[in-house]
Amino acid sequence: MPLFQSKDDLSALGEADVVLSLDWLDVKAFLDAAGRAGDDSLTVIHASLDRYAHTGAVMDYLGLPRADIMLLADPDTTTQALLSSLGADKKPAAVVAKPGVIEPPDTPTISMAHLADATAKALRDHKHCYACLPFGWPAAASPFNHPLDYLGADAGGVIGAAPPFAIGAALAMQETDPDRLVVLATGDGDLLSGMASLWTATQRGLPILAVINNNRSFYNDERHQDRMAQARGRPRENKWVGQRLDDPPPDLCGLAKAQGWAAVGPVALPEDLPEAFDRAMASIARGRPTLIDVLVDPEL
Numbered sequence: 001m002p003l004f005q006s007k008d009d010l011s012a013l014g015e016a017d018v019v020l021s022l023d024w025l026d027v028k029a030f031l032d033a034a035g036r037a038g039d040d041s042l043t044v045i046h047a048s049l050d051r052y053a054h055t056g057a058v059m060d061y062l063g064l065p066r067a068d069i070m071l072l073a074d075p076d077t078t079t080q081a082l083l084s085s086l087g088a089d090k091k092p093a094a095v096v097a098k099p100g101v102i103e104p105p106d107t108p109t110i111s112m113a114h115l116a117d118a119t120a121k122a123l124r125d126h127k128h129c130y131a132c133l134p135f136g137w138p139a140a141a142s143p144f145n146h147p148l149d150y151l152g153a154d155a156g157g158v159i160g161a162a163p164p165f166a167i168g169a170a171l172a173m174q175e176t177d178p179d180r181l182v183v184l185a186t187g188d189g190d191l192l193s194g195m196a197s198l199w200t201a202t203q204r205g206l207p208i209l210a211v212i213n214n215n216r217s218f219y220n221d222e223r224h225q226d227r228m229a230q231a232r233g234r235p236r237e238n239k240w241v242g243q244r245l246d247d248p249p250p251d252l253c254g255l256a257k258a259q260g261w262a263a264v265g266p267v268a269l270p271e272d273l274p275e276a277f278d279r280a281m282a283s284i285a286r287g288r289p290t291l292i293d294v295l296v297d298p299e300l
Helices: 007-015 027-033 075-086 112-123 162-176 188-193 195-204 219-232 252-258 270-285
Strands: 018-022 043-047 069-071 128-132 181-187 209-214 262-267 290-295
Touching (some): 007 027, 018 075, 112 181, 112 270, 128 162, 162 195, 181 188, 188 252, 209 252, 209 270, 252 262, 252 290, 270 290
Parallel strands (some): 018 043, 043 069, 181 209
């Protein structure tokens, strides 16, 4: 299952008899989303070493995971043992995931679906690696068929971590798979918090593609403040205070160029996305790290 579940993913979970969780980030929330958290007919097997990370000082284990069978093992070891137990003649055939149908809404502004769809189309003929993905990225737009297609989410959710993650991934990729393009897909707040790391990509000649979901806000926190306002009977219209990145909006392209990157944007209309990505990919082909700034409507 991908990190961001589609309706089809949740439907499949709704029909499952057994779930094998391989170090899943938040098993309880996943089961809750599919309406199976309290279903005794479902057997949950959880393979993880997370219990060693949870202490009195580090209690970010989210909801306690339900587990009928608890395997104190990492996913690689678990998977190898399962395949070995099946026997050489019983190994399942490889399943190649294909992009699903992404139908962006017919709106005058850009949605996350528009951005994911345009990114997938730009990358479809390129071997690539998503170093990270923003919240709300449609799972069907980015199926993963290789361990290096997606490096996974950071468990801590640290703001500003995605840019240096991508730099590190690109440095490693030079040795492991130099033809694989590293893609930094993140938000404007995260980019601004880790902006200085972009210089390293220029200095080391790393042709990273940065796709910025720019909603001109620390929007995850804005949504949190909205929920807190409702819970505490305070004005919801003040949710933006301290979170909105506007008046004036930061010049992300200008900041990227100051670090030696090429930059495209800001792109504000859905119909302008194909040309913008064509320009960005042409820049990547010339060996330059390139940023594309896309203004995404946070309400879509």
